[in-house]
Amino acid sequence: MKFILLLAVVLGTIWLMRSLRKPKLPPRPDAAPPPPAIPEDMVSCAQCGVHLPRSESLPGRGGVFCSEAHRSLFERSRGD
Secondary structure (H helix, E strand, O other): OOHHHHHHHHHHHHHHHHHHHEEEEEEOOOOOOOOOOOOOEEEOOOOOOOEEEEHHHHEEEEEEEEEEEHHHHHHHHHOO
């Protein structure tokens, strides 16, 4: 019994020493970080005044709009 206990202590000590001695490598990134977003012009809706990126706006006869509903409301209220 004494021999088994001594063997367990020796093996545990060897395992502990080996695990502490291993160099800690920094984690490798899986993928490169995405590039920063390119700034975009902001415009305001001619109907409600909300600001949105130009790429998401809808052009109309009276300016740019945030939605199809606001574009049609604006164009109906102005009357051609």
